[in-house]
Structure formats: C-alpha cells, structure tokens
Amino acid sequence: MPKIAVSGLTKSFKAAKGGQLPVIQGVDFEVAEGEFVAIVGPSGCGKSTLMNILAGFEKPDGGSLLIDGQPHPGPSPQGIVISQYGSVFPWLTVQQNLMFGLTGVEHGVDAERAKLADHYAAMVGLKGFENAYPHELSGGMLKRVELARAFIVKPEILYLDEPFSALDALMNLRMRNELLRILAEEKHTVLLITHDVDEALYMADRILVLSPRPTRIQARFELDMPHPRRLISPEMDQLREAILKELGLEMPG
Numbered sequence: 555m556p557k558i559a560v561s562g563l564t565k566s567f568k569a570a571k572g573g574q575l576p577v578i579q580g581v582d583f584e585v586a587e588g589e590f591v592a593i594v595g596p597s598g599c600g601k602s603t604l605m606n607i608l609a610g611f612e613k614p615d616g617g618s619l620l621i622d623g624q625p626h627p628g629p630s631p632q633g634i635v636i637s638q639y640g641s642v643f644p645w646l647t648v649q650q651n652l653m654f655g656l657t658g659v660e661h662g663v664d665a666e667r668a669k670l671a672d673h674y675a676a677m678v679g680l681k682g683f684e685n686a687y688p689h690e691l692s693g694g695m696l697k698r699v700e701l702a703r704a705f706i707v708k709p710e711i712l713y714l715d716e717p718f719s720a721l722d723a724l725m726n727l728r729m730r731n732e733l734l735r736i737l738a739e740e741k742h743t744v745l746l747i748t749h750d751v752d753e754a755l756y757m758a759d760r761i762l763v764l765s766p767r768p769t770r771i772q773a774r775f776e777l778d779m780p781h782p783r784r785l786i787s788p789e790m791d792q793l794r795e796a797i798l799k800e801l802g803l804e805m806p807g
C-alpha cells in the first residue's frame with residue numbers, strides 16, 4: 555500500500571474579482587513508504603496550495619488523499635512541515651525548542667526529554683549550542699534547529715516547502731547534504747516542493763513536474779541514482795534539460 559495516494563485532487567479559490575480561480579485541476583500520484591518525491595513547478599502554479607492540502611491544512615474541493623490507505627487525519631506530529639519561513643520559537647533555547655514537541659508519555663520526564671533534545675541537536679551539528687537562543691544563531695544554524703525539531707518527533711512524512719530557499723547559496727547546498735545524511739540514518743517519506751530543479755535532482759527519487767495554473771502533473775521523472783550525486787554529468791544534464799523544457803525553458807542548442 556502506498557504511504558500517500560492522491561487521486562483526482564482539485565481546488566479553486568474565490569477570485570478577488572468574483573468567480574472562481576481554479577488552482578489545482580486533477581492531480582494524481584502515489585508515494586511509497588521511504589520514498590523522496592520532489593514536486594517542481596513554475597511560480598504561482600499552486601505548489602504551496604498543493605502542499606497545504608497534502609499536509610492537511612487545507613481541504614481539497616474534490617478527489618481523494620489517503621495516508622496509509624486512510625483519509626488524511628489532518629495536521630499531526632505524523633507529518634511535519636518545514637517551510638522557508640521557519641518556525642523556531644525565539645524565546646526558547648535550542649534545547650527548549652527541541653523539547654517543545656515531546657509531549658507524549660513515551661518521551662519520559664524532563665531529564666530524558668532534554669537528553670533526547672541534545673542527541674538531536676548533536677545530530678544536526680549543534681553540539682555546544684543547546685543553551686543558545688535563536689538570535690545567537692546564523693540562518694543555517696536556525697535551519698538545523700528546525701530539522702532537528704522535525705526529526706525528534708519521528709514523523710512518518712516530512713513535507714518540505716522550499717525549505718532552504720531563504721538561505722544563501724552555499725548554506726543551501728550544505729543543508730541538502732545534511733538532510734540526506736540524516737535521512738540515510740532515519741528513513742522517512744519525504745515530499746519536497748521546490749522551484750529549484752537542481753535541488754530536486756540532487757535529492758529526490760522521483761520528480762513530478764507541475765503545469766502552470768490550474769495545475770496538473772505534466773511530467774514524471776525517475777532518478778535511480780545513488781547518493782552523493784554529481785549535478786554535472788551527462789545523465790544529469792539530460793534530465794535537467796528535459797525538466798526545464800517541461801517548465802517552458804528551452805536551453806540553447
């Protein structure tokens with residue numbers, strides 16, 4: 555059974571000038587457990603709307619969305635979203651931010667939760683910063699706190715909505731490697747929404763290309779390649795060109 559099964563999904567919004575603005579027009583795909591699927595699409599096509607529906611924050615008008623064969627349970631710790639905007643609490647230390655989501659009895663007493671928080675802080679390279687406040691950290695370090703905060707609750711699905719797009723180019727590349735390293739240790743199902751084709755090529759097992767709004771899936775690409783990947787190779791160049799062509803960007807011959 556697929557982890558996520560989406561079929562015939564549709565969504566419209568009320569348009570500012572009256573009438574309906576169709577945004578999603580019949581999206582179908584499945585994601586297997588442990589698979590990393592990237593969804594790329596042109597600006598304004600409906601990527602964030604699709605992600606909000608997939609993560610359970612928004613209801614579709616039509617179609618079905620099943621998680622483990624069941625109707626979507628809505629937002630829950632089973633599915634964690636990481637977006638470009640960040641969600642770290644500025645008034646809590648790194649350790650307190652990481653402990654925040656550990657509310658279950660299985661997480662034990664405070665001392666055990668603090669130990670778990672420190673383990674995850676170390677996993678994302680923040681050892682020694684457990685007692686630092688967010689304003690004392692760089693943008694890349696804040697992103698690491700967010701990754702740790704997502705992984706510590708052991709979500710079954712990670713929803714990544716342009717997670718690294720607010721970082722500078724070098725930090726963006728670092729965080730891709732960091733994410734892949736953690737995913738190799740702790741297998742999760744991942745859905746990444748991005749406009750960055752290279753980000754998708756670097757990390758995903760499969761890439762779905764969305765059409766302009768009202769969006770549907772226009773093309774699908776399989777990437778049966780081991781990690782770490784070289785972004786410059788004849789195979790990657792061919793894939794990149796094919797995806798950019800689907801997005802309406804022809805490379806000069």
Ligand SMILES: Nc1ncnc2c1ncn2[C@@H]1O[C@H](COP(=O)(O)OP(=O)(O)OP(=O)(O)O)[C@@H](O)[C@H]1O
Nearest residue numbers: 567568577596597598599600601602603604749767
């Ligand atoms: N709550 C809403 N009410 C009305 N219209 C909306 C709403 N949310 C999104 N839209 C419209 O739906 C369309 C798709 O928006 P969405 O943010 O999903 O696109 P996107 O592909 O994520 O965009 P970008 O690449 O620029 O981030 C846009 O035209 C937007 O104005």
